[in-house]
Amino acid sequence: MKLKSYGISLLAVAVAVSWAVARESSPPLGLPPVPVPVNNLQDNLKIQLGDKLFHDKRFSSDGTVSCATCHARAKAFTDSPLPVSEGVGKQKGTRNAPTVINAAYNHSQFWDGREPDLESQSGQPLLNPVEHGLRDYTPILNIVRTDPEYKKLFKQVFGKSGREITIEEVKKSIASFERTIISGDSPFDRYYYGGDKKAMSEAAIRGLQVFVGQGRCVSCHTITDTHALFTDNRFHNLGIGFSLVDKDLKEMASAFTDARKKGTNVDIAVLTNKNTSELGRFAITGQWRDIGAFKTPGLRNVAVTAPYMHDGSLTTLDEVVEFYNLGGRLDENEPINNFQSGGIRPLNLSDEQKNDLVEFLQALTSPEYKKQAGVSRLDPVTTTAIHANRDPVL
Numbered sequence: 001m002k003l004k005s006y007g008i009s010l011l012a013v014a015v016a017v018s019w020a021v022a023r024e025s026s027p028p029l030g031l032p033p034v035p036v037p038v039n040n041l042q043d044n045l046k047i048q049l050g051d052k053l054f055h056d057k058r059f060s061s062d063g064t065v066s067c068a069t070c071h072a073r074a075k076a077f078t079d080s081p082l083p084v085s086e087g088v089g090k091q092k093g094t095r096n097a098p099t100v101i102n103a104a105y106n107h108s109q110f111w112d113g114r115e116p117d118l119e120s121q122s123g124q125p126l127l128n129p130v131e132h133g134l135r136d137y138t139p140i141l142n143i144v145r146t147d148p149e150y151k152k153l154f155k156q157v158f159g160k161s162g163r164e165i166t167i168e169e170v171k172k173s174i175a176s177f178e179r180t181i182i183s184g185d186s187p188f189d190r191y192y193y194g195g196d197k198k199a200m201s202e203a204a205i206r207g208l209q210v211f212v213g214q215g216r217c218v219s220c221h222t223i224t225d226t227h228a229l230f231t232d233n234r235f236h237n238l239g240i241g242f243s244l245v246d247k248d249l250k251e252m253a254s255a256f257t258d259a260r261k262k263g264t265n266v267d268i269a270v271l272t273n274k275n276t277s278e279l280g281r282f283a284i285t286g287q288w289r290d291i292g293a294f295k296t297p298g299l300r301n302v303a304v305t306a307p308y309m310h311d312g313s314l315t316t317l318d319e320v321v322e323f324y325n326l327g328g329r330l331d332e333n334e335p336i337n338n339f340q341s342g343g344i345r346p347l348n349l350s351d352e353q354k355n356d357l358v359e360f361l362q363a364l365t366s367p368e369y370k371k372q373a374g375v376s377r378l379d380p381v382t383t384t385a386i387h388a389n390r391d392p393v394l
C-alpha cells in the first residue's frame, strides 16, 4: 500500500541564476558545452586558485583532509575502492563519493540533489563532522587572508584582500576549478559521435544495443543525438539500501520531518545517520514519491570508480548488471519495496547480453582515466582486495 503524500514541499524556493555557456575551448567529443553561471565566469587565475583550495588539507579540523582526499584525480576524482567515504579521524560517512568529473553538468548536486550547484555544494563538506570537520569557516578565512600566495591570488582574481575575502570567493573559485574537470572522448564517443566504427569492440557494440533496448538503461541514463551525460537528472528508488528503513518507514520519515522543522542540519544528518541517508530525496522534499530515491548518476568512467550506488554496496559492474537483471535485487527471493521505480523490472538477459553490457560500460572510460586503478573483472587480485576493504556492517 502506498502512503499518502505529505503535500507540503520542504524544498526551498530556488533563487534563479542565469547561465552562460563556456566560450573558450569546445567540449570533448560526446559532451555539450559546459554551463557557467553569469555571476561566476571562468577565468584562468580563478581556476588555478580553485585547484589550490581543492587540494589544501589545512582546511580540516586535523589537517589531513582536503576535497581531493575523497575526490582524487588518480582515482577519477573519487576515493575508490572505499564503499563510503572517510573524513577526519578516518570517520566514515554513509555514502559513496560520486566523481567530480562532469559534475558541472548536473542539474543538482549530491545523491539526493540537496544543493543546486557547485558553488553551494562546496560549502557543505567543509563543515561536515565526518568530512573536513570544521565548526565554521573561520580557520579557512584566516588562512586565505594571510597566506602570501592566497593573498596574491585573491587580490588578482577578485580584487579583494583581508576581511573583504569571504567564503563566497572560496566557493566560487572551487566551483570554477571543478568546471574544468570535464571528460568525454571515450571509445563510445568515438564510435557513436565520431563515426569511428572500430572504436568499440564487437561485444561493446552489442552491449550498446542492450543498453538502449532490452536493458532499458537509456530511459534513465540518457544518450541524445549530440551528446551523452547518461543521466536524466531525476531521482529513482531502485531498492538499494531501502530494507534498512522499509520496516519502520512511517516512524522514521515523520521523525525526520519533525527534526527538520526544528532546524536539523540536513547535510550532517544524512551523512552521519545511516537510516536518515536511506530516506533519499524525501529528506529534501518531504514528498513520499521521493522516498528512497537517489539521483541517476552519469556513467562515464564507471569502470574505474568501483564500488557502486549511493551506499557503495555493489562491488563490480557484473554485480550491477545482475542487480538490474533481477529487477532491482541480487537474489530473486528478496521482496521488492512498494516505492521502487516502475522503470526497474526483470530484464531476462542472457549471460552473453550481460557480458556485452559490462563491455559497453567499460567503453565509457575517457583516455585520461584509462590507466587508473579501477577494478577490472579480469583482475581477480584487485577484486579480492576490494572485498576485503568493505565495511562489514554495510
Ligand code: HEC
Residues within 6 Å of the ligand: 054, 065, 066, 067, 068, 069, 070, 071, 085, 086, 087, 088, 093, 095, 096, 097, 098, 099, 100, 103, 106, 108, 109, 110, 111, 112, 118, 121, 122, 123, 125, 126, 130, 131, 132, 174, 270, 271
Ligand atoms: C570525506 C570525503 C569527502 C570530502 C573531504 C569531500 N567530499 Fe565531495 N562528496 C563526498 C561524498 C560521500 C559525496 C556524496 C554525499 C551525498 O550525496 O550525500 C560527495 C559529493 C560531492 C559532489 C556532488 C557530485 C554529484 O554528482 O552529485 C561534489 C561536486 C563534491 N562532492 C565536491 C567536493 C568538494 C569541492 C569538496 C571540498 C570542499 C569535497 N567534495 C570534499 C565525499 C567527500
Ligand code: HEC
Residues within 6 Å of the ligand: 211, 215, 216, 217, 218, 219, 220, 221, 235, 236, 237, 238, 239, 240, 293, 294, 295, 296, 297, 298, 299, 302, 305, 307, 308, 309, 310, 311, 320, 321, 324, 325, 341, 343, 344, 357, 361
Ligand atoms: C529507473 C531509472 C534507471 C534505470 C532504468 C537504470 N538505472 Fe542505473 N541508476 C539509476 C539510479 C537512480 C542509480 C543510483 C541508485 C542508488 O544509488 O540508489 C543508478 C546507478 C547505476 C550505476 C552505478 C553508478 C555509480 O557510479 O555508482 C550503474 C553502473 C548503472 N546504474 C547502470 C545501469 C544499467 C547498465 C542499466 C540498464 C540495465 C541501468 N543502470 C538502468 C537509475 C536507473
